[in-house]
Amino acid sequence: MIFSSNLAPVDRLRIIHMRILRFFWFALAASVNELDSLGVKRSSKGMQGKAIQRAMTLIECLVAMSILTIAASILVMAVQGGLAAQEDALSTTIAATAAESRVAEYLARDYNTITALDSTESVGTMLTPMGDPFSKSYDSMGRHTVVELGTLTVPDFPGLSILGYSIDVTVFDTFAGEVRTLVALQRFRPRTIEESAEVAP
């Protein structure tokens, strides 16, 4: 969960949804008992003239309750769905910053200090380039980094091949017990001489 709170809003709405359904069944049972105790029966031809005084029939009551429950359920589900989708969107946004941070770390390094790497930071253990842990908002995420020496070819320039490191970063979380990829970034760091101060610019 991105926002720290005791109970997730989605869970709160789920509880309310259950309450609505429970209320529906309770009200339905109460209505049936009540109608039975009052001796109310379905309208018949003989009762048509007094229809204005009769109570609701069981069917009418059922239909009204069903409509009410369905409407309330749809409303709650819509908000639930919106919240869940929004939490996913925020997770993706935050995950992108974690991936970008890792890529920036490699792009900002002296080329000569980069080495091949294949490492995974498990969920809740990601570190910033300064070695500090990320904040609580990142606690549900982990990160996989692969740095490989390779060459980059440019389709429009046949024969051109650039030496450098390919940096692949994947940020993931666990959802319903399974690992879910939130963001995958790939960058290429071409070999540079000037900035490593081997040669004065």
Next chain:
Amino acid sequence: MMRSPHSLRAFTLIEVIISTIVTTLVAGTVVAIVGAFSSALAIQDLRSEAIVRGAGVQSHIGLLSLKTRMTLALSPQRVLLWLPAETLEESGSGSDSAFDRIDLDEDELHWLEFFQEADASWTLIEWTVKPETVVAGAAEVYFSADSQFWDTLFVQMRDAGQLRRSPIAGGLAAPQRSGVVLGAPCFVWQTESCCDNRSVGAEFAFVAVDGEEELRSDMRLESALAFFDRHPICTES
């Protein structure tokens, strides 16, 4: 007119009890729904702000870091980015005329600053020089690795009304680091030396209060200077 005996009948105890229970249940459910909906809307607002403003800041810093060749001054609440107007080809040649001089009227200096508003929230602001306010003959500033020099220049130009203030994102809060809420949003970088630093970023949070609960979302953005270029003075020293 006489009313029918049936309509005069009072409610039975069981009727009153059942109707009271049903009314209570309905009222309770309605209150719970309204409460949860207002809470959900508050959370949705905060998340929307976090997504939109976070992405906005990220894209802005990303764009600036693509054009920035050096960070001239770095402090927690203010950084100065140098975006030379000269092409890389010219500046990379080491020619003094191309890379030594900073033209104030060429949009080469961009200060990013976290500014605290009256309501205690923070706004990320970009300050750039208004070219029309630069006096002829005073548009050239020579490179300096001393961040104090740039801070003084910033204060002078801001107080003289020579800087354009462009808010990038408002409603920001201090981030949390290792479980401790910092005093203010801050910039992050690789190293304080302007001759070696090749990345710039920002750390901030979005905070909202829902009843007694504090909802918080922290963000740390970081971007490498894509075309970092070490000034000749750095190499000489």
